[in-house]
Amino acid sequence: MNGLLYILIAVGSLFCNVAVAIDKSCPFNPVDIVFVLDGSGSEGAANFNKQLMFVENITEQFEIGEDHTRVSLVTFGTGSHNEFYLNQYYNKTQLLSQIAKAHYPNGETNTHYAINFVRTNTLTAMHGAERNVTKLVIVLTDGRSLEPSALQYSVKELKKNPLVTTIAVGIGGSVDPQELLMIAKDANHTFQVSSFDALNTIQGEVTDTACNACNNIFSDVCFVLDSSGSEGAINFHKQLEFVNIVVNEFSFEDGAQTRVCLVTFANNAHTELHLRNSINKETIMSNVLKVPWSNGETMTNKGLDNARNELHRSIGSKVVIVLTDGRSTEPDLTQRSSEHLHRTGIETFVVGIGNNVDRNELRVIASDRDHVFNVGTFDQLPQIHQDIVDKICATAKRITTSTSTTTTTTTLPPTTTKAACGLKPADIVFVLDSSDSEGADNFKTEVDFVYDFAAQFSIGANNVQFSVVTFSSDIRNDFFFNKHHHRHTVLQAIRNIQYMGQGTNTSGALNFVRTQSLLPLHGARTNSSKFVIVITDGRSDNQNQTKLEANLLHKQAQVISVGIGPAVDRAELANIASNHHVVTVNSFALLKTIKRQLTDLACESG
Ligand SMILES: *[C@@H]1O[C@H](CO)[C@@H](O)[C@H](O)[C@H]1NC(C)=O
Numbered sequence: 001m002n003g004l005l006y007i008l009i010a011v012g013s014l015f016c017n018v019a020v021a022i023d024k025s026c027p028f029n030p031v032d033i034v035f036v037l038d039g040s041g042s043e044g045a046a047n048f049n050k051q052l053m054f055v056e057n058i059t060e061q062f063e064i065g066e067d068h069t070r071v072s073l074v075t076f077g078t079g080s081h082n083e084f085y086l087n088q089y090y091n092k093t094q095l096l097s098q099i100a101k102a103h104y105p106n107g108e109t110n111t112h113y114a115i116n117f118v119r120t121n122t123l124t125a126m127h128g129a130e131r132n133v134t135k136l137v138i139v140l141t142d143g144r145s146l147e148p149s150a151l152q153y154s155v156k157e158l159k160k161n162p163l164v165t166t167i168a169v170g171i172g173g174s175v176d177p178q179e180l181l182m183i184a185k186d187a188n189h190t191f192q193v194s195s196f197d198a199l200n201t202i203q204g205e206v207t208d209t210a211c212n213a214c215n216n217i218f219s220d221v222c223f224v225l226d227s228s229g230s231e232g233a234i235n236f237h238k239q240l241e242f243v244n245i246v247v248n249e250f251s252f253e254d255g256a257q258t259r260v261c262l263v264t265f266a267n268n269a270h271t272e273l274h275l276r277n278s279i280n281k282e283t284i285m286s287n288v289l290k291v292p293w294s295n296g297e298t299m300t301n302k303g304l305d306n307a308r309n310e311l312h313r314s315i316g317s318k319v320v321i322v323l324t325d326g327r328s329t330e331p332d333l334t335q336r337s338s339e340h341l342h343r344t345g346i347e348t349f350v351v352g353i354g355n356n357v358d359r360n361e362l363r364v365i366a367s368d369r370d371h372v373f374n375v376g377t378f379d380q381l382p383q384i385h386q387d388i389v390d391k392i393c394a395t396a397k398r399i400t401t402s403t404s405t406t407t408t409t410t411t412l413p414p415t416t417t418k419a420a421c422g423l424k425p426a427d428i429v430f431v432l433d434s435s436d437s438e439g440a441d442n443f444k445t446e447v448d449f450v451y452d453f454a455a456q457f458s459i460g461a462n463n464v465q466f467s468v469v470t471f472s473s474d475i476r477n478d479f480f481f482n483k484h485h486h487r488h489t490v491l492q493a494i495r496n497i498q499y500m501g502q503g504t505n506t507s508g509a510l511n512f513v514r515t516q517s518l519l520p521l522h523g524a525r526t527n528s529s530k531f532v533i534v535i536t537d538g539r540s541d542n543q544n545q546t547k548l549e550a551n552l553l554h555k556q557a558q559v560i561s562v563g564i565g566p567a568v569d570r571a572e573l574a575n576i577a578s579n580h581h582v583v584t585v586n587s588f589a590l591l592k593t594i595k596r597q598l599t600d601l602a603c604e605s606g
Pocket residue numbers: 091092093094
């Protein structure tokens with residue numbers, strides 16, 4: 001069991017970019033969750049209440065709402081009992097208090113009644129299950145079902161709904177592991193704990209499993225690179241670097257959720273990297289850099305054909321990204337090949353580099369107008385990678401959503417996410433002013449901003465890590481880099497940051513970041529870019545000391561200062577920042593407008 005849990009933790013949960021995805025990331029992605037709780041006589045009311053606490057704790061991790069996650073609770077003993085349906089409580093506070101109030105049914109263990117009830121009552125449009133979102137049915141039990149064969153039948157019926165993912169949690173020594181396995185989607189969706197008191201130990205894993213379930217995105221991305229004579233080896237290499245910057249934004253966990261292929265074209269096309277060889281990110285990236293420049297004509301059509309052949313058998317989202325600096329030698333054939341790609345359901349992006357491209361031709365190659373990008377020079381390629389990645393993420397989501405009711409494939413849990421900005425992992429510390437001048441409401445806006453900012457990234461040991469320090473007169477460490485290991489727990493921790501009030505001890509905060517937050521002991525990595533983002537609305541209590549501390553900090557991290565409102569001292573913001581990385585906004589409400597700017601700043605200075 002421990003080994004399995006370990007794998008689950010390692011697989012983690014990485015999610016698509018919130019800024020562009022149709023829905024927010026899991027657990028901020030909408031899902032329907034149905035908890036099915038054993039309330040049989042073997043439990044006793046005290047243990048039943050521990051289950052309720054477990055349900056509350058899991059529910060707590062999700063964004064609740066009509067358009068977000070909906071929750072229903074069913075209990076069973078001799079019969080089954082609906083506590084509330086999916087469409088009854090869209091307010092988290094109310095929902096949590098309803099869970100706490102659920103009554104203990106007592107009686108036999110007629111698990112099959114509960115499963116039937118879920119299928120025929122809970123998961124109906126009338127009761128709030130009308131959305132095309134994953135339906136997680138989480139069954140908790142401490143015993144064996146009274147009628148195993150009836151249970152087997154009802155589970156089979158329930159699983160016919162392709163949107164349903166079942167998770168089974170067995171508590172104590174009386175459960176039947178085979179029965180848990182039969183209820184659950186597979187072994188990875190089965191959990192067992194020795195006692196009710198041990199429930200809290202698996203809460204994180206259950207949430208992660210739940211999240212993976214709503215994230216079944218396959219993305220196969222094929223790069224098609226112009227390798228003709230007009231490019232030259234140096235510029236060709238810049239294209240390869242661009243490929244790596246994009247590749248680095250995706251996750252390649254066990255099971256290779258994202259796969260990559262690379263085709264070059266000149267007189268002929270060569271498939272340099274095959275999808276089937278997408279082992280892991282490091283291997284892909286090092287192989288990309290070895291791809292040679294060919295020199296020759298611009299037979300774009302041949303490159304497109306190779307990509308189509310490569311993606312022929314892909315399931316899920318299929319993406320081609322074409323880079324070219326000129327006109328194709330055979331425009332008619334290029335048009336024909338492009339149309340063929342589009343008909344095959346391949347989303348085709350095209351990046352035109354320099355002035356020699358034919359804009360009409362770019363438009364013909366691309367799936368639509370939004371899939372065309374232009375840059376003036378090869379050096380500007382990195383600037384557009386974010387937009388492309390955003391669009392691929394959005395595409396992958398769309399395709400998954402639209403096919404999810406028809407596919408019944410045995411899916412790995414693939415994800416398409418932004419892993420980092422640029423090529424390096426980043427450690428980012430937020431330093432938040434929580435002084436009197438802010439007020440609790442403005443501070444909340446500040447925290448919301450940090451949340452939205454952090455939600456853009458995949459968070460983890462190889463990607464982006466966050467830490468937050470809040471200050472007023474005192475300095476408070478909200479969390480170090482190594483406190484939370486999953487995206488949703490980081491976001492949850494940000495949500496929980498409380499207002500302080502009182503003075504503006506900026507120097508103390510900067511000192512704390514330098515002497516504590518950025519230590520390897522607290523999770524800072526040697527292989528990362530370090531950023532400190534200081535957000536303040538006023539001037540520090542001790543400007544000389546602040547300047548002194550800022551200068552010391554500059555030696556360890558890029559510091560970006562964000563000033564909000566009219567009371568900021570621009571000279572001081574400049575002192576705090578390294579390399580003039582100062583961003584100001586007129587009011588707290590406008591903070592959200594600088595998210596992109598700040599993201600770019602953090603990414604570029606790496
Ligand atoms: C949810 O309910 C609580 C208590 O009933 C209330 O204070 C809060 O404003 C509600 N939240 C929303 C978003 O409606």
